[in-house]
Amino acid sequence: MRRFASLMALAIAGPALAQAYGYPALAIAGPALAQTHGHSPPANAGPALAQTHSQPIPAPAGGQAPPAAPVPPAPEGIETVQAPLLGPTGAPIGQIHIRGSANATVVRITVNPGTLRPGWHGAHFHAVGDCSDHGQFQASKGHVNNLVKKHGLLHPEGPDEGDLPNIFAAADGSVNAEVSSLAIRMLGPNGLRDADGSALVIHANEDDHFNQPIGNAGGRVACAVVR
Numbered sequence: 001m002r003r004f005a006s007l008m009a010l011a012i013a014g015p016a017l018a019q020a021y022g023y024p025a026l027a028i029a030g031p032a033l034a035q036t037h038g039h040s041p042p043a044n045a046g047p048a049l050a051q052t053h054s055q056p057i058p059a060p061a062g063g064q065a066p067p068a069a070p071v072p073p074a075p076e077g078i079e080t081v082q083a084p085l086l087g088p089t090g091a092p093i094g095q096i097h098i099r100g101s102a103n104a105t106v107v108r109i110t111v112n113p114g115t116l117r118p119g120w121h122g123a124h125f126h127a128v129g130d131c132s133d134h135g136q137f138q139a140s141k142g143h144v145n146n147l148v149k150k151h152g153l154l155h156p157e158g159p160d161e162g163d164l165p166n167i168f169a170a171a172d173g174s175v176n177a178e179v180s181s182l183a184i185r186m187l188g189p190n191g192l193r194d195a196d197g198s199a200l201v202i203h204a205n206e207d208d209h210f211n212q213p214i215g216n217a218g219g220r221v222a223c224a225v226v227r
């Protein structure tokens, strides 16, 4: 009976619950579910999941920073940082909003339509908070990797502290994603806000989460300074 009831609920609630159960809608919800790291989305995940990749943001005129991504107010003791995401010319193409607790770090990434190639893109925390060499973004150095691990969420000797799930740019080039890491903290000597800061870097291609040094993710197409 319980199984019948849950199937009924599945049938009634359609895509949202199907996503929560993780099977029939997986093909549809692939990008969004993958971004959630496999944590079970809430039962009312429909709108939230849709938000992660299909909520268009109006393109700003004149390369201005887009409006702030809606992020719930942070509870007491949560560290937050908001920063513009710079594209290849140095103009903002979106923004990031990081929330960090003593145990985990959550990053919401918003990218304007027309700015990223549609499809998957690697995203990592790089070691230095410097995005001044627009278009190259090598000043941000390699991944945060204080523990000298191999790169890759799927590597047996990984992951490094900069590793994150891929993000997905919609057909219009926009992104609304939220990714998280249990390997990095906001504060402390090895944290994102250490002496030289850090950078969130988006790559041209997807990260295969295994190959060295960056999972074949290709060049660096966007960068946000975290200080």
Ligand SMILES: [Cu+2]
Residues within 6 Å of the ligand: 122, 123, 124, 125, 126, 143, 201, 203, 214
């Ligand atoms: Cu990277």
